[in-house]
Amino acid sequence: xxxxxxxxxxxxxxxxxxxxxxxxxxxxxxxxxxxxxxxxxxxxxxxxxxxxxxxxxxxxxxxxxxxxxxxxxxxxxxxxxxxxxxxxxxxxxxxxxxxxxxxxxxxxxxxxxxxxxxxxxxxxxxxxxxxxxxxxxxxxxxxxxxxxxxxxxxxxxxxxxxxxxxxxxxxxxxxxxxxxxxxxxxxxxxxxxxxxxxxxxxxxxxxxxxxxxxxxxxxxxxxxxxxxxxxxxxxxxxxxxxxxxxxxxxxxxxxxxxxxxxxxxxxxxxxxxxxxxxxxxxxxxxxxxxxxxxxxxxxxxxxxxxxxxxxxxxxxxxxxxxxxxxxxxxxxxxxxxxxxxxxxxxxxxxxxxxxxxxxxxxxxxxxxxxxxxxxxxxxxxxxxxxxxxxxxxx
Amino acid sequence: xxxxxxxxxxxxxxxxxxxxxxxxxxxxxxxxxxxxxxxxxxxxxxxxxxxxxxxxxxxxxxxxxxxxxxxxxxxxxxxxxxxxxxxxxxxxxxxxxxxxxxxxxxxxxxxxxxxxxxxxxxxxxxxxxxxxxxxxxxxxxxxxxxxxxxxxxxxxxxxxxxxxxxxxxxxxxxxxxxxxxxxxxxxxxxxxxxxxxxxxxxxxxxxxxxxxxxxxxxxxxxxxxxxxxxxxxxxxxxxxxxxxxxxxxxxxxxxxxxxxxxxxxxxxxxxxxxxx
Amino acid sequence: xxxxxxxxxxxxxxxxxxxxxxxxxxxxxxxxxxxxxxxxxxxxxxxxxxxxxxxxxxxxxxxxxxxxxxxxxxxxxxxxxxxxxxxxxxxxxxxxxxxxxxxxxxxxxxxxxxxxxxxxxxxxxxxxxxxxxxxxxxxxxxxxxxxxxxxxxxxxxxxxxxxxxxxxxxxxxxxxxxxxxxxxx
Numbered sequence: 001x002x003x004x005x006x007x008x009x010x011x012x013x014x015x016x017x018x019x020x021x022x023x024x025x026x027x028x029x030x031x032x033x034x035x036x037x038x039x040x041x042x043x044x045x046x047x048x049x050x051x052x053x054x055x056x057x058x059x060x061x062x063x064x065x066x067x068x069x070x071x072x073x074x075x076x077x078x079x080x081x082x083x084x085x086x087x088x089x090x091x092x093x094x095x096x097x098x099x100x101x102x103x104x105x106x107x108x109x110x111x112x113x114x115x116x117x118x119x120x121x122x123x124x125x126x127x128x129x130x131x132x133x134x135x136x137x138x139x140x141x142x143x144x145x146x147x148x149x150x151x152x153x154x155x156x157x158x159x160x161x162x163x164x165x166x167x168x169x170x171x172x173x174x175x176x177x178x179x180x181x182x183x184x185x186x187x188x189x190x191x192x193x194x195x196x197x198x199x200x201x202x203x204x205x206x207x208x209x210x211x212x213x214x215x216x217x218x219x220x221x222x223x224x225x226x227x228x229x230x231x232x233x234x235x236x237x238x239x240x241x242x243x244x245x246x247x248x249x250x251x252x253x254x255x256x257x258x259x260x261x262x263x264x265x266x267x268x269x270x271x272x273x274x275x276x277x278x279x280x281x282x283x284x285x286x287x288x289x290x291x292x293x294x295x296x297x298x299x300x301x302x303x304x305x306x307x308x309x310x311x312x313x314x315x316x317x318x319x320x321x322x323x324x325x326x327x328x329x330x331x332x333x334x335x336x337x338x339x340x341x342x343x344x345x346x347x348x349x350x351x352x353x354x355x356x357x358x359x360x361x362x363x364x365x366x367x368x369x370x371x372x373x374x375x376x377x378x379x380x381x382x383x384x385x386x387x388x389x390x391x392x393x394x
Numbered sequence: 395x396x397x398x399x400x401x402x403x404x405x406x407x408x409x410x411x412x413x414x415x416x417x418x419x420x421x422x423x424x425x426x427x428x429x430x431x432x433x434x435x436x437x438x439x440x441x442x443x444x445x446x447x448x449x450x451x452x453x454x455x456x457x458x459x460x461x462x463x464x465x466x467x468x469x470x471x472x473x474x475x476x477x478x479x480x481x482x483x484x485x486x487x488x489x490x491x492x493x494x495x496x497x498x499x500x501x502x503x504x505x506x507x508x509x510x511x512x513x514x515x516x517x518x519x520x521x522x523x524x525x526x527x528x529x530x531x532x533x534x535x536x537x538x539x540x541x542x543x544x545x546x547x548x549x550x551x552x553x554x555x556x557x558x559x560x561x562x563x564x565x566x567x568x569x570x571x572x573x574x575x576x577x578x579x580x581x582x583x584x585x586x587x588x589x590x591x592x593x594x595x596x597x598x599x600x601x602x603x604x605x606x607x608x609x610x611x612x613x614x615x616x617x618x619x620x621x622x623x624x625x626x627x628x629x630x631x632x633x634x635x636x637x638x639x640x641x642x643x644x645x646x647x648x649x650x651x652x653x654x655x656x657x658x659x660x661x662x663x664x665x666x667x668x669x670x
Numbered sequence: 671x672x673x674x675x676x677x678x679x680x681x682x683x684x685x686x687x688x689x690x691x692x693x694x695x696x697x698x699x700x701x702x703x704x705x706x707x708x709x710x711x712x713x714x715x716x717x718x719x720x721x722x723x724x725x726x727x728x729x730x731x732x733x734x735x736x737x738x739x740x741x742x743x744x745x746x747x748x749x750x751x752x753x754x755x756x757x758x759x760x761x762x763x764x765x766x767x768x769x770x771x772x773x774x775x776x777x778x779x780x781x782x783x784x785x786x787x788x789x790x791x792x793x794x795x796x797x798x799x800x801x802x803x804x805x806x807x808x809x810x811x812x813x814x815x816x817x818x819x820x821x822x823x824x825x826x827x828x829x830x831x832x833x834x835x836x837x838x839x840x841x842x843x844x845x846x847x848x849x850x851x852x853x854x855x
Binding site: 041042044068070072073074076077078080081082083084085086087088089090092106107110114218238239240241242243244245246247248249250255257258 | 416418419448449450452454464465468469470471472473474475477478480481482483484485486488489490492493510511514
């Protein structure tokens with residue numbers, strides 16, 4: 001065995017990339033299996049609670065499948081390594097939690113600016129700073145959207161179950177490639193550590209969408225690495241493909257060369273935002289319970305949505321007019337659907353329970369003059385269904 | 395080769411390394427007397443001499459004047475963030491081990507903000523060549539002192555002279571596990587080029603420090619008139635000691651002209667590389 | 671209490687590290703979710719909480735959908751250790767079922783719904799005291815019927831290593847049979 005066992009390609013004993021079948025699995029493991037099923041072939045990460053189970057599973061499962069697992073020296077290195085690997089063609093992945101997510105922010109901006117696809121799982125814990133490392137939080141929501149300096153578009157999923165950890169991780173890889181953006185899976189400690197039934201479909205039923213490349217062979221003519229197609233996404237050539245690309249975090253022209261003018265900068269940054277904004281209807285996902293006639297709309301995500309679902313079902317059983325809007329993508333935010341609900345005129349108020357001090361509530365307040373009731377806890381424990389129910393009844 | 399034979403050679407319209415430079419990016423942004431162009435030239439010659447197709451070479455750099463090097467070489471090239479060239483390059487080198495990855499960046503980028511990555515990349519013995527252009531200061535931002543600024547040398551953030559012990563980069567690289575370690579200056583064009591080629595042809599982590607003048611930011615504040623003056627210092631004070639083992643004694647002191655600047659190919663050893 | 675809640679059973683296993691608390695929770699949840707057609711969620715204590723003193727493993731099993739994944743009010747508390755009993759006793763709902771290992775939980779007040787069994791001794795007789803957790807699981811299943819015996823055995827087969835499978839199946843049977851015998855008596 002080589003001394004770097006984790007990075008070695010271990011001779012395969014017919015290992016299976018897709019664990020088709022029904023499992024009883026924690027969310028962290030389901031997320032890791034989702035990445036494997038999506039064809040992830042490079043993982044660079046640094047251990048951090050409560051995400052470490054993702055790295056541990058991948059360290060065991062990926063090398064026999066021919067992929068590379070590298071435990072990096074820190075999260076700055078982890079994110080840089082996965083961007084580099086992706087620039088060389090890998091489907092690359094890292095997993096972290098709040099403190100590590102903070103450290104990754106600068107290079108998340110690089111991935112956005114260079115338009116290098118990558119997927120980052122952030123298993124949220126109670127924050128800020130070291131906070132409560134083993135206990136739940138949902139306070140990285142705004143960091144996921146605005147954490148790196150400048151304007152750029154991102155996609156962020158919020159699974160509420162181990163099953164969704166699997167399903168949404170597959171989706172995250174596809175969307176990262178399709179739009180050439182960093183994509184986040186915002187688990188939380190509860191969802192990451194709870195075991196539940198997870199159904200993994202046969203490999204052929206798992207949709208795989210890969211980034212588009214140049215449509216002509218290298219050397220034929222100059223490849224413009226940043227000339228977008230009609231979908232605003234440029235095709236991507238990789239290191240070693242022969243197209244002699246140049247990529248930079250500086251503002252750049254269609255060749256990828258630094259082009260340091262306000263005009264080019266404005267055009268580029270607008271495209272980075274618009275390629276997500278204008279595809280929001282394709283990307284955005286949410287679940288609705290009884291929203292059609294609801295006077296009280298509970299908006300929730302992640303583990304809190306489990307309590308919210310319970311509370312809404314109980315309240316309806318009591319004859320209270322209420323419904324649930326569960327965000328599956330927190331970014332893009334389901335702005336259109338919320339505007340529709342408001343315009344329809346039946347909604348009298350919103351309730352936003354979340355394990356932070358009101359991050360998602362701001363987004364809703366931005367859209368409406370209706371009352372937006374808060375139910376917050378800074379972190380460490382799930383919000384209980386009864387607390388939400390009580391607010392619905394009020 | 396006789397003079398006659400030279401004359402009858404068909405006239406070449408292009409220089410041998412012209413296709414290795416992105417001519418459409420010229421003129422470059424580097425100052426007169428800057429040493430970075432010479433380093434790019436040496437790297438391009440090493441690519442040409444490597445015998446590998448150009449599309450097997452990848453250049454990665456960080457931020458700063460030296461970090462702009464990746465933008466001028468006509469291979470797949472990545473201009474990353476400050477300090478993070480090495481882990482970015484690791485991602486490429488590990489995902490596509492068949493590629494020849496070279497990192498070109500500055501002393502501040504590689505040894506200060508990226509210092510942790512430097513020691514870990516060397517420890518892992520990742521297969522790549524690192525060319526660290528050491529001009530003793532942060533040039534692009536106007537001459538602040540950095541991790542290699544010699545004690546006593548002045549910078550805008552040390553107006554009375556640097557007081558911190560600088561890194562001795564070859565010693566650091568050796569201690570942390572690099573299998574090829576060299577120090578040259580831009581005066582030693584052929585030796586530098588040869589060192590780059592040797593490192594490219596060796597599996598594992600190669601580290602080449604190359605001293606380069608920064609007349610605009612460092613020279614001006616330190617009574618080194620122009621680029622030529624600094625190269626003259628190299629010429630007078632450099633001593634070549636290939637294979638020297640006492641790297642800890644090779645601190646650089648640009649002020650005290652009685653001290654030699656020791657250059658050479660110091661380390662060339664075999665050790666299992668990261669994917670080996 | 672709503673209909674959904676009525677069809678839900680909350681079980682807490684409490685003990686110290688190394689007693690197989692987590693495995694018990696996983697087996698119960700797995701049996702319910704994969705082999706009994708129910709919904710089940712399993713959670714456990716983590717980090718310092720899991721390492722020092724009493725640790726827990728919670729399972730919520732329901733005919734409907736389990737939303738809130740933690741035990742709010744345990745229908746069953748399975749105590750493997752005195753300290754765990756003391757720590758988690760208050761989580762047991764009034765009239766809830768208490769199951770404990772008589773070798774390791776001593777000061778249990780006389781409660782109508784408290785059942786002690788010498789799980790460690792039974793496991794030792796079967797050949798390995800480490801199987802005490804599975805004896806307890808068998809007793810729990812026999813006593814409550816929260817999952818079927820078949821589902822529990824399937825879960826054991828799908829989870830434990832072949833080398834110790836037989837031991838674990840015998841341990842489960844020992845606990846299960848004891849509960850059945852007590853019920854018959």
